[in-house]
């Protein structure tokens with residue numbers, strides 16, 4: 001599944017409630033899922049960790065829908081190289097030292 005297909009799926013499933021909730025409360029849900037991911041990683045619960053990655057990504061996509069951002073288009077800039085240094089294999093740390 002492409003990112004754009006997933007974003008459309010999430011839009012079909014949740015957009016009505018998402019628009020009513022708005023960006024600020026949607027961001028709180030997203031942040032809560034990031035916390036759940038942190039806890040799963042800390043517990044070394046691999047199966048739950050994968051599920052929490054899915055939840056974080058789904059809520060990030062939801063937030064993008066609420067904000068009207070096309071995530072697949074947004075991440076496509078990485079195809080041209082690291083946004084920091086422009087290299088396909090990042091050399092940002094080398095620049096710092």
Ligand SMILES: [Mg+2]
Pocket residue numbers: 033036051052055
């Ligand atoms: Mg979760």
Ligand SMILES: [Zn+2]
Pocket residue numbers: 082083084085086087089090091092093
């Ligand atoms: Zn870089």
